[in-house]
Amino acid sequence: MEIKFTEENLKKLERSKSHYPTNDAALMDALWLAQYQFGWLSADVMKYVGSLLEIPYEHVLGVAEFYTMYNKKPVGKHHLQVCTNVSCMLCGGYDVVDYISNKLDIGLGETTPDGKFTLIEAECLGSCGTAPMMQINDYYEENLTKDKIDAILDKLAKTE
């Protein structure tokens, strides 16, 4: 696959660059765009992003590695990020992890063989008042119960 931003993403990147006095500052936005388009940040993707902004690959890599939300390896289509920090832990965050882990038969950091789900443990997601909760890709699922988790996962399993 050729690594190249879509026209739309190139436009978005230009807009982002116009917000800052330096190209470097647009790097985080550029990495987000890349992650949305390519799914994860491979070395080739990072090199491409670096070339667009005239930033050395080593710098791009350093930034990508610093921030946990940039995926440095492929993840499943639905990235289940369950909060287990203090408020969620008190409300059953670890039970949610165990329940999903058993249901999908994967451990933390693992992906189902069909590539649909990856399960990870997350730090506080700022949703402590609606614990326990998880983030799935860009969205939050809050006040989780077993029934609710079943419904969410069943629905996601059916989507292409």
Next chain:
Amino acid sequence: MSDFEPIILRNIPDFHNIEVYMKNGGYGAFKKALKMTPEAIIEEVKSSGLRGRGGACFPTGMKWSFMPQKTDKPKYLCANGDESEPASFKDREIFEKNPHQFIEGTLIACHAMGIKTAYVYIRGEYYPWIVMLQKAIDDAYSKGLIGKNIMGSGFSTDIFIHRGAGAYICGEETALLNSIEGKRGMPRFKPPFPANFGLWGCPTTINNIETLANIPPIIEKGGEWFSKIGEPKHAGTLLYGLSGHINKPGIYELPSGTLLTDLIYKYGGGVKDNKAIKMIIPGGSSMPPLTADEIEGLRMDNEHLKTVNSYIGTGGIVVMNEDTDIVKVIKRITKFYYHESCGQCTPCREGCGWMLKILDRIDKGMGRNEDIELLRDVANNIEGNTICAFGDAAAWPVKWAIKKFMPDFEKKVKESVNLPVANKVHALRLAVQE
């Protein structure tokens, strides 16, 4: 629910909508501010007694007055919406329920400090709220409230969102600057302070989202009016967050100095299953925890919390019932700090790892008699010995939990020291397998 009239989370349906906001007087304070001199605005904020809501409680008016008025360099404002301190979820509520009051406060701040560019730093996970705020910003641009020569005043300013990507440390103000510059979010040495040498070496002010959302009512109704709300030394309302073992978790905007017991029992509906309280975290995971004995009569503001050796922090209150395993909770919190340390300072980087290791073995029934003392030593060696306040944030929960909940630690250590040897070997095996 509350007999108090909130000033940020107003009880007006669809207040997030710009038309509704403007119909209720929104952007009136900004219009008023445009006719005021920068000095007069800063004086008004000073007289209000407003203190930063990001955790450090620094007086906002004073912070603004540190910005040089005359300089050849561009100046910047950074609105801090990183909100990653565990148990904090208030700024998100502002993005959702009243984004325009925050935008208006940002515009007033820019005018007061002669700033032409403001960045709103928002944690990457808050994508849905980034979308909400961006919509509000776009609407304000299309009404001519942001941009060039705003309402013919000659004042121009832009507001841009900078999306983070998962790093608690980026909430620390100098790490946030590096992150906006597109670098790794490593805190910088201070001095130089951001007011003189911030973004790209230019004068910069960093304020929390809630801090800025307080500005429009201060300009509209005056600093004196604001200074009379709540506890005088910590004026205004606070967006208290209730979570943990509580019947009605959520964000409650109330005057500073509200009784903790009122927060828990009157607003929060009491402890789940009517249990007794064991421990309370008063303002985000970094703040020294409280015992049940310290709750009665305690007012929730920075001054009063100091009397029980703690602070208000972000106002995120975690309630834990009598069955809570304190060692497990502190271990989980420490795991967070271990994960989030940026690694620049040895005491923080190594210390967090050590504390986690010791807490883990105490928790798993393999603690040694000398472990509690060792744990306290490590925490003391982190505190005050690091580039940024993260070190203190990591050390405090451990240090104060040991001090206030010693019997809980001792009990676990004693149990493990008395464990038959065979059990210990078994526990060790399990730990290794993990």
